Amino acid sequence: MQIPTILLPKPQNLFHHRAARSRELALTHASLTGYLNLMAELADGQHSLSEKLPGTPLPDFYTEPPLDISSWQRDSVWRDALRLIVKCFGPKDAPLATILKRIRQAQDNELETWADWLLAGELESLEPGLAPFAAAALQVYWTSLASRLNADDIKQPETTYLCPVCGSLPVAGVLQTGGSIQGLRYLCCGLCATEWNRPRIHCVHCGSSKGVAYFGIEGMGEVVKAEACADCKTYIKLMDREKEAGLDPVADDLASLALDILMVEEGYQRLGFNLLLITG
Ligand SMILES: [Zn+2]
Ligand SMILES: [Zn+2]
Structure with missing residues (x-):
């Protein structure tokens, strides 16, 4: 039997499942309960968005890798995704409310700088608390693109x-x-x-x-x-x-x-x- 070298993501259930698993883990990890529940809420937002995301264009031919983080021209769709994810959160306590407001008020070029830092692994360059939200939007965007590739063409x-x-x-x-x-x-x-x-x-x-x-x-x-x-x-x-x-x-x-x-x-x-x- 042929073994698949690559398994492409299935955004239809990925984030939904992640939310459920985060909530399950929150029950048994007392010191991380608040954090894991917040991540569950974030995954809920990712799930509802991944269903609505427009089908942004895929590469005509596959480079190696086809959706390279260092060269792929990001579509503005990911910024829309971030702004919509933030809207999924109801009223929150002060620290989180500040972070959400910061994202709502950020200009496009600021969001792009945050994305550059995140994709380069420079998480500490971002203001505290911003990373998971910006990363969640980038995950939705990249996962949606990746799910539509042809696994047989990827080296x-x-x-x-x-x-x-x-x-x-x-x-x-x-x-x-x-x-x-x-x-x-x-x-x-x-x-x-x-x-x-x-x-x-x-x-x-x-x-x-x-x-x-x-x-x-x-x-x-x-x-x-x-x-x-x-x-x-x-x-x-x-x-x-x-x-x-x-x-x-x-x-x-x-x-x-x-x-x-x-x-x-x-x-x-x-x-x-x-x-x-x-x-x-
Ligand atoms: Zn080693
Ligand atoms: Zn990847």
Whole structure:
């Protein structure tokens, strides 16, 4: 049986599912309840928007990668998406109300600068609290485009840990279940939600298989582990659908922040990041 190298996203249920999973995780992660519920609300906004987003033009021919974050000419649609997402939020407490007002009042060129920073991974350049909202709009836009590509025409990039559709870093790896992909590892793009197959046990970053070790946190269950490489000192989270069929790489990553803290203490650097993480 042929194994698909790339699984394109399905925005019809991606954000809806993420909202539900975030709410579920909020119930069992007391210290993150407020944050995860807010992320659920954001995912609700993404879901309702992804259904309304106009079908913006796709590339005539596929570059490598076809929707490259560093060169793709963004359509103004993503800014409309951001302004609409903000409208989905009802009255809020003071800090959040300030952030939402800031976004509502921002000019187009400001929003574009925020997008440039986010896509370059410079989350700390943005004013505190803005990143998840701007990133949510960019996710809706890129996911909508990615979902309409033809997977057979997309080539695996030379740098195999980058998303073959948009060139972003992965947010996590997932061990899949079902059919021909049972037990295989796919990396999940933090922006366009494309998943691409990478062999297990080998370091995602440098390819070494010698010093790969797995870290977990006692009491946090077996669903999320950190796969760490002794050679290049990087790690990526590995999530197991066999243990939790309903996991969502973005929501489960946010809910396992404690594991990131442990890995930093152990001297490892994370490969990739979560665009929805509030910095500062
Ligand atoms: Zn991508
Ligand atoms: Zn490595």
